[in-house]
Structures are given as structure tokens and as C-alpha cells.
Amino acid sequence: xxxxxxxxxxxxxxxxxxxxxxxxxxxxxxxxxxxxxxxxxxxxxxxxxxxxxxxxxxxxxxxxxxxxxxxxxxxxxxxxxxxxxxxxxxxxxxxxxxxxxxxxxxxxxxxxxxxxxxxxxxxxxxxxxxxxxxxxxxxxxxxxxxxxxxxxxxxxxxxxxxxxxxxxx
Amino acid sequence: xxxxxxxxxxxxxxxxxxxxxxxxxxxxxxxxxxxxxxxxxxxxxxxxxxxxxxxxxxxxxxxxxxxxxxxxxxxxxxxxxxxxxxxxxxxxxxxxxxxxxxxxxxxxxxxxxxxxxxxxxxxxxxxxxxxxxxxxxxxxxxxxxxxxxxxxxxxxxxxxxxxxxxxxxxxxxxxxxxxxxxxxxxxxxxxxxxxxxxxxxxxxxxxxxxxxxxxxxxxxxxxxxxxxxxxxxxxxxxxxxxxxxxxxxxxxxxxxxxxxxxxxxxxxxxxxxxxxxxxxxxxxxxxxxxxxxxxxxxxxxxxxxxxxxxxxxxxxxxxxxxxxxxxxxxxxxxxxxxx
Numbered sequence: 001x002x003x004x005x006x007x008x009x010x011x012x013x014x015x016x017x018x019x020x021x022x023x024x025x026x027x028x029x030x031x032x033x034x035x036x037x038x039x040x041x042x043x044x045x046x047x048x049x050x051x052x053x054x055x056x057x058x059x060x061x062x063x064x065x066x067x068x069x070x071x072x073x074x075x076x077x078x079x080x081x082x083x084x085x086x087x088x089x090x091x092x093x094x095x096x097x098x099x100x101x102x103x104x105x106x107x108x109x110x111x112x113x114x115x116x117x118x119x120x121x122x123x124x125x126x127x128x129x130x131x132x133x134x135x136x137x138x139x140x141x142x143x144x145x146x147x148x149x150x151x152x153x154x155x156x157x158x159x160x161x162x163x164x165x166x167x168x169x
Numbered sequence: 170x171x172x173x174x175x176x177x178x179x180x181x182x183x184x185x186x187x188x189x190x191x192x193x194x195x196x197x198x199x200x201x202x203x204x205x206x207x208x209x210x211x212x213x214x215x216x217x218x219x220x221x222x223x224x225x226x227x228x229x230x231x232x233x234x235x236x237x238x239x240x241x242x243x244x245x246x247x248x249x250x251x252x253x254x255x256x257x258x259x260x261x262x263x264x265x266x267x268x269x270x271x272x273x274x275x276x277x278x279x280x281x282x283x284x285x286x287x288x289x290x291x292x293x294x295x296x297x298x299x300x301x302x303x304x305x306x307x308x309x310x311x312x313x314x315x316x317x318x319x320x321x322x323x324x325x326x327x328x329x330x331x332x333x334x335x336x337x338x339x340x341x342x343x344x345x346x347x348x349x350x351x352x353x354x355x356x357x358x359x360x361x362x363x364x365x366x367x368x369x370x371x372x373x374x375x376x377x378x379x380x381x382x383x384x385x386x387x388x389x390x391x392x393x394x395x396x397x398x399x400x401x402x403x404x405x406x407x408x409x410x411x412x413x414x415x416x417x418x419x420x421x422x423x424x425x426x427x428x429x430x431x432x433x434x435x436x437x438x439x440x441x442x443x444x445x446x447x448x449x450x451x452x453x454x455x456x457x458x459x460x461x462x463x464x465x466x467x468x469x470x471x472x473x474x475x476x477x478x479x480x481x482x483x484x485x486x487x488x489x490x491x492x493x494x495x496x497x498x499x500x501x502x503x504x505x506x507x508x
Binding site for chain 1: 211215486
């Protein structure tokens, strides 16, 4: 069974939360980085909504995953692409879903290999909890608590939609 | 009598079709070759960062086991392993235990006892990396860095990456390999890769004395006259002429070879205007190639060097990843068997 979750209120919440954080921290010129693939779609939308003039960056964390020693290399790696200098920049790191926190850890490790940012704000569309590492988003669109038989999946980019699946177990 | 499997893939691929060793291009299909090129493409970007490292092989030990000297290939393998965060041991064979009478098997056992995870092997004997892969402990990946006249698969793949960068696709390409085909392990691997990736024509251009018997069986056409052979080419790959062989009966002189088979601007003008010029290095200027061509706008020789690191990073991480995935699979099977 598949149900759809309306994405627009989540994006509104994310945008408002980010504006609030940026204002509180007096950050004028942040740079967005989306984690492939869902995070890139969300970063694209947020980049337009926040009116940022600079292109957002795209991060592929395949070379930084901590499960390489168990499952090997992701066969669909594409190069990360950051068209700006991260050194000393305020970064907004964007992903579609946060769960264990391992993806974000890998993404931050990779960002630091490009240079030392001044700060990183973490924005995720959906927070599923189930954290295995002490990493928390600064801004979320929605917190969801799923049962073990439930899944949530962002599909896109056109149209961008959230599928909420129940396996029926 | 049990038939010997002519395909090396029972050795170099996992049951799931992933690399676990990289010994030869024979038997590897277009999909896997394309995966290697795509992965290498991603690694090129790593070389452009301020910190040129990724943590994929952190804590792993890579041993460069060079029984035959090669500064360039060894350096690029070393740099590739270090960019993957591996610890690298360069074994100088001339001062190693093998020169004191220790057998290859005993040397390998000792290296394995040091918990090595990967051997990069160059050897003057064809098949040496294959032999090592058969005898090594499970979990240790073997990468062929050139064996005898047999194969040099990472060199061929870095050439394929360079061609793809400049020509986008292999479809419809006419590629010539010029020079000492007879002694070249690179040429064999290049011909194999170009055919598998879909090049329209692979042409070898050389005097008869520098061509292997039945060379067409490798999957190429033969041209003895370079003036005729240069026509319609998209890519020309010059091979290094090993000067030590000039003194033998194979060729009359360097000057004669250069006149007939050396690449100069006049000969290059016979190819397509956007034909790229490649050379695996080190270049013998004025023997295989004129300086004006080697340093000219159609030369992609230095791109090949850069791509060499990326290809070696790709192959090393894919082979190590295959070993890991296989170990995980076997562990799951064991646990499943106990349940």
C-alpha cells in the first residue's frame, strides 16, 4: 500500500526554519550543499526559495561511507560537485531523510576535505529518529515515527513527491 | 583430465560479478569496463581538492610488488593507494629476500603474515599475477601492473578513460596502435578493451618484424604502411620503442624506424583534424614521436598520466570492495547454515 504525503507544508516548514536560524546566527551569505540524490532535489528548491545567487553544491558520499568494509563500493558513484570554496563559508547541508546519522557524518567528513567551513547547518525534510550517532538536524520539515513495516521514500525530481509505504506486515 | 578454464574470471570476479582481483581484461564485459571508467571519472575530482584523499582503504595495507622496475607505474599506483588512505609498502625486489634465494611463495607468505590486503604485481613473466592470485590467502586482492608480454590492464583502461573524455563515446571510432606491437602487453589489453567498448576499427601499424604472428586474431586490422594507416583516424596510440631491441635483427636503425613509423606533423595531418595523440610513456622523442606532436595541441599524453591515478584508484577500491562483499556474503551463508 502506498500513500502520498503532501510535500509543500514540509518545504514551507524547512524554509521558515532556515530563515529563522540564518537570522539568529546573522548569516548573510550561506552556501547550500545537497546530498545525492534526494538532498540535491531539496537543495535546488531551497536555493530558489531563499533567493541565493550562487549555485548549490552536490555531494556524493559513496567514497566516505562507513560500510565499505562490509558491502564494498557503491556501483553508482558520481563525482561531487562544489562550484564554490567551502573554506570559511557558512554551509547549509541538506538531505531528504535523516535516520541513523551515518550519512551526515560521511557528508561532513567529505566537506572538510574541501576546506574548513565556518559553520554547518543541517536541514532535513524528514526526521525518522532511530539515530545511531549523536547528530541532530538544526531544521526539519517533519518528524515521523515509523513502525518497522513502514517506509518513506522521496521520489523526483519532477514531480517531487513523498511516498509513504506500508508493507502490510 | 580436468579441462583448464581458459577464462580468468573464475579467479578475478566474485559470484556477484564484482572485481576481486584485476589480472586481465579478457572476459570482462562492457558493463564492468564502463563501471571502472565511471568510477575513475569520480576519482578525478578527488585529485582537484585541497585534501586529495578519500577514506575508502583506510587501515588497509597495499604492497607494491615490483619484480621489474617501473618508476612511473609504481609511482601512480603508490599515489592512488595513498589517495585512498591505504598504507603502502614498496618492495624493492632487487634487495629483497627473493634475491637471497627465498622462493616467491615464501615471500608472499611473509607478506600475508604482515596482514597485507592487496598486492600490486609487476613481473617479467606472463601469468605471474595470475599465479599469485591462485595461491594467495582469500581476502587479499591482486592487481596486475604488467606481466611479461601478456597484459597491462590498468594502462589500457587509463587509455580508454582518456579516449572517452575526448571522444565521449567509442561508437564509430577508428583507433590505430603504432609501433612495437610484438613486445607490447599494453597493445594486447588496448585491443581487447577497444573491441569490447565498441570501437569501429582497431588498426595496428607496424613493420612485420614487430607484429605477433596471427595478430588479426587479437581483433584488429593490420597496416604496414603508416601513410596509408593514418587516414580517417580518430585516435593514434604510439607505443614506446624499446631501444634495447633496436640492436637486434628486428629493425635496421632508430632513424629508419622514425622515418617510416615515427609520428610527425605531416603524418598526423593525414588523420582526422581532431585526432588525438596518445603515448604510454616514457617517450623517446625523435624515435616514436616528434616533439612538436608530443607537446602539440592534439597530444593528450599528460591527461593519460593524470587518468592513470584515477583508474588505479577505481580498480583498487573496486577489487577491495569485491573482496569485502564476498567475505560478507560467505559470512551470511555460514550464519544461515548454522541457523
